[in-house]
Amino acid sequence: MTATHHDHSEGNPDQHAGGPPVEPFSEEAHPTHHHDHDPAHDNSPEAVRKEVRKYITVFVMLMILTLVTVGISYIELPTWQAIALGLLVATIKGSLVAAFFMHLLSERKLIYAVLVLTVFFFGMMLWGPWHQRSNAEKVWPGYDLNASQPAPKTPTEPQSGSGH
Amino acid sequence: MPPQRQVRVGNQWMRARDAQRALEEAIRVSRAEEASHGPHQSFISKYVFSVDHKWIGIQYGVTALTFLLLGFSMMLLMRYQLAWPGKPFPEWIAKFLGQSNAPGGVMLPEFYNQLGAMHGTVMVFLAIVPLAVGAFGNYLVPLMIGAPDMAFPKLNMMSYWLYLPGGLLMMLSFFVPGGAPNSGWTSYPPLSIIATHGQTIWILGMIFLITSSLLGSVNFIVTIFQLRAKGLTFMRLPFFVWAQLVTSFLLLLAFPPLEAAAVLQLMDRVAGTSFFMPSGLVVSGAPLDRSGGGSPLLWQHLFWFLAHPEVYVLILPGMGIISEIIANNTRKPLWGYRSLVGAGVFLGFMSFVVWAHHMFLTGMGTAISAFFQTTTMIISIPSVIILTALIISLWGGSIRFTVPMLFALAFLPMFGIGGLTGLPLGLAAADIHLHDTYYVIAHFHYVVAPGTIFAMFAGIYYWFPKVTGRQMSELWGKVHFWASLIFINGVFFPMFLQGLAGVSRRLYDGGAQYEHAKSAIHTNVFISTCAFLLMAAQVPFIINFFYSIFKGRRVTSNVWDATTLEWAATTSPPLAHGNFAVAPVVYRGPYEYSVPGYTAADFIPQHVPDDAPPAPDTSTRGGGMLPAGAVAQKES
């Protein structure tokens, strides 16, 4: 029957499905392990032990920074400076987690690219609503209904039957 | 072809009817042989919870097309009310709608609002995106890159099985007390917070759908990066795959803010929080007992942060489909492939920084409005580049007016109109007049309806032979095309004029109570009539579609003489068997049509090596529509 008698030498594009796929970049042709000087992928005991030492060091640093975070919250600072300092310490801690625990330092360009893109959009998403709200009173006097309302009961005391 | 005509099969002449029967028999035998191999897969694991991207694509396709029909039907109910406000529906429709929605057969304004919100939600989230990405993307992307399946087949199955319950949940909302969600597909607070129960169901449904979409987008991106065949570099990818890649990034990064916002709205509705509820709100004469301090604009920011990239999700796959069809039916490479890719990526990036052009009238202030107006103007550039490249691609082409090509050709001016009419909306000053009018409705429907949906139709006619091994009827395809083209323009073009006159959106009576609308609303009768005729025009398509699955003309695997990898697999590649006997290796770009110096055929598929002997001359009458490697005909 015609359907099965195709001569491949004619360059006929017909192929039949079934059978195992072959990895286009197979291990034999392109071995991954030898080219990689990436410590995260080197499984020798010596390399892994070195890594473990790094993890413990980072752990200790993170604990110290946590204490620092709580400590600086007791210092009396103007709002903006307090926020900036708190976020700075948090960013350092986060960077340590990302760089060493998540191996971002030795990670591929593709991952970096995705993260840089994400951070940019994250920034846009934080900027937009904040910019609009912080400008609102200037742009449209009387815009902020809260300002004209009596302040709600401060929630430091227990509330009863509030809200819903 | 006529059954009596003689065709050559192998080395003998026989009647076409006999050849058809012999082919059917051969296929039946080979399928039976296959089925006898190895352990039998249960029906549930093969067809219900399938992990094969092809079957999942078909599941998505059938489900999405059903929702498309449902969404269209909702609109028809609305159009009846708009054309003849207060007129009772015919008996059978009135009985179906029930007394709570249409007492005495007359639609209630509340029900009109429900239909409006559901039409938008169903069309955007349940019909178009699942069709464009879930159906076309799932079925074709692995095939086009020469992969055996998606990177995460089980995740793929989960994506579908989150989509279907989410969709059914949304539709179920019509039956709860208070009915379906009725605060618009945009669900603006404070209205959506105090609205009826249906809105909570909308939120829950959205959470299902967003999760489904997130899993899918991870799958697509990993598949495209990791599973490309050898030799398939990024700049050799069909533009359709690029479009799906950008679309998946949009879905990945833009949907989570809406998921967060949906959770916040759910909290406002059921836990009494005030994320979106300002202080001092008075409802029906009584002050609302809430802590207040919230911001309705916060919802708008978070919603539109998704919903703007979402509209590019709606159009990009369609552009991808049209590109494939144009290259194939002009028998020449696309003009400006690099520009197309660059424009597509730039478009995806820019789509994240234009969202507040939906909020020009919220009193944001001139600085922020100027920023978003600027980015909106900039984003029109890549759209124009893409459209221009596609139009120039036609120049010098040997155009075959197949049904897919007709839809593709129509897409170009229709998307042109849709895109250009977006410009006044992007200019904050003009938007003051046009915001929330029928002009907006006309603009976005032009892009999505004669734009994306025509691209979907084009794709269905084009890839139907690949999926089913049969071809849809060309004649009825052309009837479907011309009728749809004429009536869809009849529906949406007058809406521009209505909008310019100032007729507002979402009005139950079509604007009858406004003085400024009086000049324009008489066109509602014309529009509604065209809408009903448009629905009638879909009937030949639906019949053609189902009939051709069982009785359509059988065709070979590369019926359109196309170059991309999906045509190298057999027709209707069997499930759970991988897609290719041997993983294809790619030697050239995706659109090697009419290659100078190559006389054997007017195309070279991507996977054919350079040193292969030239294929036999399969073109008759200058590259016509006959299938490759097929049959010579005796002129009787």
Add this chain to the structure above:
Amino acid sequence: MDAHAAHADHHEIEIPYTVHSRPDTGLYNGKLGIWLFLASEVMLFGALFSTLILLRTGAPVWPEGSKILNVPLATLNTFNLIASSVTVVLAWANLRLGNLKKGKFYLAVTLFCGFVFMGIKAVEYGSKFSHGLLPSTHNFYATYYVMTGLHGLHVVGGMVVFAYLLMTANKWYATKPDQFTNRVEVTGLYWHFVDLVWIFLFPILYLL
């Protein structure tokens, strides 16, 4: 990967680069997948941070977190979560060395830390509820509950996966050690992200 083997396992198609990295991207599928998912999570929590910023800058009155919330307990939780990040990466290191027993031990410790975290959160929430301090009381509470609540749900999600890995470890590691180790790495990445979010949530909600 011969034809018979593939044919016998009828339903499982072999997907390339599930275990080994693809040379040009340098990644295996699961790793790229989890980073993409984490990118989407950044946007998810980002939207909540955006909400907090907008509501806080617009509020005439916003209480100080340290006066209302339990800072010592949260500090303890911070140490706890950071420790669990270390244990999960130690688990992965041990699995790479072929040491299944130690690997399982560290996974179990990680899971335990997760329980501790949720326990402390339950104490915090419980004490607030008993004083009638609900999300509806004020947006301060609303944002606190939603942000820590969503974070808590993510912790539970991670715990479920760790439990599953622990339960299937023996069988899985025996037949496909590389794949199992990769799964632990990928889950670990998710867990580090959960830790990262808390590192920002803690000062922003409790201290500032």
